[in-house]
Amino acid sequence: MIHYVIKRILMMIPTLLVISFIVFVIIQLPPGDYLETYIAELESQGESVDPDKIAYLRKEYGLDQPFMLQYFNWVKGFASGNFGYSFEFDLPVNEVVGDKIWLTILVSVVTIMFTWLIAFPIGIYSATHQYSWGDYGLSLVGFIGLATPNFLLALIMLYLANRWFGTSIGGLMDPQFLDQPWTWAKLKSVLEHLWIPVIVIGTSGTAGMIRRIRANLLDELDKQYVLTGKAKGLAPGKLLRKYPLRMAMNFFIADIGSLLPSIISGAEVTAIVLSLPTTGPMLLTALQSQDMYLAGTFLMFLASLTVIGMLVSDLLLAWLDPRIRLQGEVVQ
Amino acid sequence: MSEKHYVSAAPFDPQSAERLDPAQEKYYLASRRRLIWWKLKRHKLAVWCGFILLLMYGSTLISEWIAPYYYQTRYSDQIYTPPQKLHLFHKGEFVGPFVYGNKFNLNMDTLKREYVPDLNRVEKIRFFCKGDPYKFWNWLPSEFHLFCPAEGKTMFLFGTDRLGRDMFSRIIYGARISLLIGLGGIAVSLFLGLLLGGLAGYYGGWIDSVIQRITEIIRSFPELPLWMALSAILPVTWSPLLVFFGITVILALLDWTGLARSVRSKLLALREEDYCTAARLMGAQPGRIISKHLLPGFSSHIIASATLSIPGMILGETALSFLGLGLRPPITSWGVLLNEAQNINVVALYPWLILPVVPVIVIILAFNFFGDGLRDAADPYK
Numbered sequence: 001m002i003h004y005v006i007k008r009i010l011m012m013i014p015t016l017l018v019i020s021f022i023v024f025v026i027i028q029l030p031p032g033d034y035l036e037t038y039i040a041e042l043e044s045q046g047e048s049v050d051p052d053k054i055a056y057l058r059k060e061y062g063l064d065q066p067f068m069l070q071y072f073n074w075v076k077g078f079a080s081g082n083f084g085y086s087f088e089f090d091l092p093v094n095e096v097v098g099d100k101i102w103l104t105i106l107v108s109v110v111t112i113m114f115t116w117l118i119a120f121p122i123g124i125y126s127a128t129h130q131y132s133w134g135d136y137g138l139s140l141v142g143f144i145g146l147a148t149p150n151f152l153l154a155l156i157m158l159y160l161a162n163r164w165f166g167t168s169i170g171g172l173m174d175p176q177f178l179d180q181p182w183t184w185a186k187l188k189s190v191l192e193h194l195w196i197p198v199i200v201i202g203t204s205g206t207a208g209m210i211r212r213i214r215a216n217l218l219d220e221l222d223k224q225y226v227l228t229g230k231a232k233g234l235a236p237g238k239l240l241r242k243y244p245l246r247m248a249m250n251f252f253i254a255d256i257g258s259l260l261p262s263i264i265s266g267a268e269v270t271a272i273v274l275s276l277p278t279t280g281p282m283l284l285t286a287l288q289s290q291d292m293y294l295a296g297t298f299l300m301f302l303a304s305l306t307v308i309g310m311l312v313s314d315l316l317l318a319w320l321d322p323r324i325r326l327q328g329e330v331v332q
Numbered sequence: 333m334s335e336k337h338y339v340s341a342a343p344f345d346p347q348s349a350e351r352l353d354p355a356q357e358k359y360y361l362a363s364r365r366r367l368i369w370w371k372l373k374r375h376k377l378a379v380w381c382g383f384i385l386l387l388m389y390g391s392t393l394i395s396e397w398i399a400p401y402y403y404q405t406r407y408s409d410q411i412y413t414p415p416q417k418l419h420l421f422h423k424g425e426f427v428g429p430f431v432y433g434n435k436f437n438l439n440m441d442t443l444k445r446e447y448v449p450d451l452n453r454v455e456k457i458r459f460f461c462k463g464d465p466y467k468f469w470n471w472l473p474s475e476f477h478l479f480c481p482a483e484g485k486t487m488f489l490f491g492t493d494r495l496g497r498d499m500f501s502r503i504i505y506g507a508r509i510s511l512l513i514g515l516g517g518i519a520v521s522l523f524l525g526l527l528l529g530g531l532a533g534y535y536g537g538w539i540d541s542v543i544q545r546i547t548e549i550i551r552s553f554p555e556l557p558l559w560m561a562l563s564a565i566l567p568v569t570w571s572p573l574l575v576f577f578g579i580t581v582i583l584a585l586l587d588w589t590g591l592a593r594s595v596r597s598k599l600l601a602l603r604e605e606d607y608c609t610a611a612r613l614m615g616a617q618p619g620r621i622i623s624k625h626l627l628p629g630f631s632s633h634i635i636a637s638a639t640l641s642i643p644g645m646i647l648g649e650t651a652l653s654f655l656g657l658g659l660r661p662p663i664t665s666w667g668v669l670l671n672e673a674q675n676i677n678v679v680a681l682y683p684w685l686i687l688p689v690v691p692v693i694v695i696i697l698a699f700n701f702f703g704d705g706l707r708d709a710a711d712p713y714k
Contacts (some may be wrong), residue, residue, distance in 0.1 A: 011508050015548070018545075018549050019552070019553070022549070022553075024559050026558075026562065026565070027561065030565050030567075032418060037377060049450045058366065107425060107711055109534060115666050143697055143700060143701075144697070146696070146700070147692070147693045147696035147697045147700070148689070148693055149645070149647055149650050149651060149654070149657075149670075149689065149692060150651070151654055151670075152673075152686060152689050154674065155675075155679050155686070156677050156679060156686075158679075159676055159679045159680060162676070207598065223432070248523060256492065260554075261552065261553065261554040261555060262553070262554075262555075264554035264557070265554040265555050265556035265557065266555070266556075268556055268560070269556060269651050269654075269655065273674075274653060283557060283560070284560065284657075286653060287560055287561055287564035287657075288657075295561065298557070299558070299561055302553075302554050303552060303553050303554070306552045306553070306554060307552050309550065
């Protein structure tokens with residue numbers, strides 16, 4: 001097991017390196033750099049631009065260096081927690097980011113929990129009651145969740161929450177708690193606001209998960225060993241719990257890998273509509289104003305989150321299923 | 333030669349052991365395509381959804397006829413008109429489809445524009461009529477519409493937006509772009525998926541592992557943030573049409589991995605089939621094996637998975653345009669229309685502006701159900 005864990009963690013490093021390179025290429029692609037946007041902005045306001053100052057800034061930020069050197073400097077900083085400089089905020093990226101990253105993780109983790117809590121029982125019900133009215137009804141609800149764009153659901157939920165429960169519009173906490181240290185009251189306020197994004201982001205992932213759990217469990221239910229168990233007089237509940245469910249668990253865990261990217265995608269748009277203090281809104285503005293290191297750090301962070309999520313799911317699978325542990329790879 | 337063993341002189345009849353009835357014979361002799369069609373037909377929901385898709389895509393061919401207005405015609409005195417109801421009976425009498433004319437009133441307390449239907453003004457809808465001028469497919473000038481408002485009157489079935497443009501016409505025109513971007517995206521993605529998946533599956537070895545690693549890395553990116561980053565790259569100086577192509581390619585760039593994976597796994601599995609070995613032993617060239625024996629074996633699966641990945645692209649375009657990173661006006665897609673509904677005030681005051689989401693949901697559901705049916709039917713021998 002230890003051998004497998006080490007091998008799996010080591011495999012992650014080249015993946016992350018390639019991802020960091022792709023991210024850097026993408027944020028470098030737009031013609032010009034932040035300083036050019038900055039100069040244009042100043043000029044449009046009728047202010048004169050001191051070329052010496054621009055040259056100084058360009059040197060200071062390392063924008064005059066060749067591409068590869070800029071990339072290496074950026075990646076080198078990761079180890080010491082230095083993610084570059086945000087031009088827009090005139091601050092190092094880590095200070096701008098603040099607790100946004102933790103709030104993003106919080107929203108994502110709670111959404112995954114929500115997705116599981118909803119999808120698991122419904123998936124099992126749909127599989128064991130195949131072609132019943134309940135199965136059709138739940139599938140339809142799931143499909144509509146899948147088809148409705150997240151951002152629109154967010155808008156509607158926001159409106160309803162405000163109308164029915166008087167929750168303040170947008171954000172992840174009441175305004176008076178912004179930039180305050182964590183207290184119980186703040187935590188309570190966050191929990192009060194958390195349910196809207198969680199439901200909004202969770203709907204699309206839940207629908208997909210229900211369908212996959214249903215399909216996998218149906219495959220298992222068709223197998224001979226279930227029939228044998230039934231023939232030997234095992235109680236239906238016990239039979240389900242003991243055999244097919246455990247087999248279907250495998251797919252359930254492996255699904256984290258595909259669930260995470262979709263949840264993070266959904267979380268970004270939803271966060272922009274709900275103006276959550278997570279990475280979403282800031283990523284959008286950073287992309288629009290070519291604040292490259294800030295945008296790059298967010299992209300890198302989001303991609304790492306999914307890579308780490310896949311690592312967790314692989315490790316869980318290995319722990320759960322001896323076949324994977326022993327052969328060192330996922331059995332499909 | 334002496335009669336060592338008996339040979340019957342009667343012509344060979346393959347059915348001598350067991351006679352097939354006509355229905356069975358029809359089934360056994362049917363081509364693969366016919367079998368897929370029969371199996372798909374049994375899936376009622378999929379057939380209905382296929383029909384809806386056909387209707388929606390068909391409508392994009394004649395958007396200009398269906399829409400009563402040109403999509404950029406403004407009625408500056410009619411901004412934010414709520415949807416007008418279509419009636420058939422006036423005071424218990426049948427008059428055919430008509431709308432009641434609106435009475436406009438500016439509420440001086442709230443400064444809100446209020447439109448009240450005037451129950452005395454019956455404005456009958458005209459059919460096959462002359463209305464707003466337009467250029468059919470941006471080419472042929474014409475004034476023909478399938479239906480238009482009464483002469484000199486207006487009719488806004490889905491209301492109007494902040495510039496007084498008819499939402500119904502804009503949704504009809506938007507369908508053209510939204511549906512086309514799904515098809516365009518899937519075409520690019522299919523090309524990439526077939527090429528790279530085919531290379532990986534047919535050659536195997538190091539080519540396979542390199543392509544596998546690339547797909548794994550692309551799949552580990554959350555799609556939307558990467559789409560956002562890529563579309564932020566498109567220069568502001570590009571024309572809306574160029575941006576449209578740019579967005580199509582961007583959507584496809586992250587989508588081909590799923591197709592490549594299924595092409596690869598199917599190729600790997602089919603390559604080992606007995607009929608393939610037989611063909612090879614009989615001296616068939618790789619080109620013939622691929623086109624004659626492998627491709628027909630998995631093309632139906634590929635079409636099914638392509639169908640299932642179109643909705644993701646339509647949703648992606650909608651989300652990007654909603655955020656203002658996607659298509660740019662005057663190109664009008666459902667996402668561009670939803671861009672107007674960006675804040676909560678709109679939902680509260682002018683809820684009809686979120687109507688473009690209805691066709692989005694319908695098309696996504698239709699593609700999903702149709703794709704599901706297609707996937708089940710793709711393997712008719714099961």
